[in-house]
Amino acid sequence: MNIAVVILNWNGKALLEQFLPAVVSYSQGATIYVADNASSDDSVAFIKANYPEVKIIQNKENGGYAKGYNDALQHVEEAIYCLLNSDIEVTPNWLTPIVDTFKSESETAIIQPKILDYKAKTKFEYAGAAGGFIDKYGYPYCRGRIFDTIEEDTNQYQNASIFWASGACFFIRKSTFRALQGFDETFFAHMEEIDLCWRAFNLNYNTKYIGDSTVYHVGGATLNASNPKKTYLNFRNSLFTITKNASGNLPSLIFIRLILDGVAAAKFLFNLKFKHIFAILKAHLSFYRHLNSLLKARKQSPQKASYFTNKSVVWSYFVDKKRKFSQL
Numbered sequence: 593m594n595i596a597v598v599i600l601n602w603n604g605k606a607l608l609e610q611f612l613p614a615v616v617s618y619s620q621g622a623t624i625y626v627a628d629n630a631s632s633d634d635s636v637a638f639i640k641a642n643y644p645e646v647k648i649i650q651n652k653e654n655g656g657y658a659k660g661y662n663d664a665l666q667h668v669e670e671a672i673y674c675l676l677n678s679d680i681e682v683t684p685n686w687l688t689p690i691v692d693t694f695k696s697e698s699e700t701a702i703i704q705p706k707i708l709d710y711k712a713k714t715k716f717e718y719a720g721a722a723g724g725f726i727d728k729y730g731y732p733y734c735r736g737r738i739f740d741t742i743e744e745d746t747n748q749y750q751n752a753s754i755f756w757a758s759g760a761c762f763f764i765r766k767s768t769f770r771a772l773q774g775f776d777e778t779f780f781a782h783m784e785e786i787d788l789c790w791r792a793f794n795l796n797y798n799t800k801y802i803g804d805s806t807v808y809h810v811g812g813a814t815l816n817a818s819n820p821k822k823t824y825l826n827f828r829n830s831l832f833t834i835t836k837n838a839s840g841n842l843p844s845l846i847f848i849r850l851i852l853d854g855v856a857a858a859k860f861l862f863n864l865k866f867k868h869i870f871a872i873l874k875a876h877l878s879f880y881r882h883l884n885s886l887l888k889a890r891k892q893s894p895q896k897a898s899y900f901t902n903k904s905v906v907w908s909y910f911v912d913k914k915r916k917f918s919q920l
């Protein structure tokens with residue numbers, strides 16, 4: 593089973609210098625690609641000079657994560673895609689458990705490995721940890737990470753089906769990616785992998801966590817948590833995702849989410865983070881502008897019940913003070 597490791601790059605020469613050597617060393621049997629999103633630095637020249645075995649795909653523009661991968665993967669024909677962030681450190685034999693699972697489980701279409709923190713290697717990393725889930729109001733969270741609380745990894749989370757896999761290190765069958773018509777490019781970046789996994793779930797594809805494979809993620813190398821643009825994308829894209837994919841009473845769900853977003857804005861006000869308040873307002877305005885197209889997309893695809901946990905992770909975390917996945 594052939595596999596393509598595809599690293600999306602935008603002005604990331606320093607990250608390629610740091611992390612590409614391990615990818616090349618530890619990815620025996622895979623074809624490695626760097627998909628460059630119209631970088632203005634000398635990333636491409638660096639790869640050509642130092643890693644001639646790495647194939648380069650040069651996108652015409654910086655379309656973010658979603659469009660960047662959609663454009664690049666049109667040129668990749670391996671059976672399995674690994675979408676790998678440029679700030680990921682891979683480990684020896686990291687691909688073997690993933691490929692073995694795809695070979696033995698034909699119903700598994702998407703896989704995520706264990707994602708630990710590059711800066712604190714005994715802890716899970718924010719963007720994915722041990723696999724993602726969705727609460728009753730559409731809030732994403734992970735085994736090993738709920739909001740800003742990160743757990744130590746003690747091998748407490750075994751291989752299992754999950755709801756969504758992190759885009760930081762995201763494996764998907766080519767056939768599935770193309771059947772789903774790739775990522776929704778209106779997302780630009782952040783949560784597009786959750787939308788893709790949700791659409792996959794609604795079509796009965798299975799997503800799985802394989803903890804026998806481990807990678808380390810720096811996180812925030814492109815856009816850190818203090819950046820209001822990240823707040824804007826996360827709040828907007830969360831609304832996009834539930835509007836397109838959630839079953840049940842959508843107006844009620846959206847109404848509750850807007851109220852909870854208002855509570856989040858009040859928290860930013862208390863902390864004097866005014867730019868983040870405006871980011872939430874901007875996110876809501878963008879949501880209203882896109883509402884017709886989101887509802888059209890909703891009509892064109894099925895919605896499937898039984899994906900939410902039956903509790904609010906917001907209530908469990910902030911009111912009941914439950915900080916670990918095992919406590920929910």
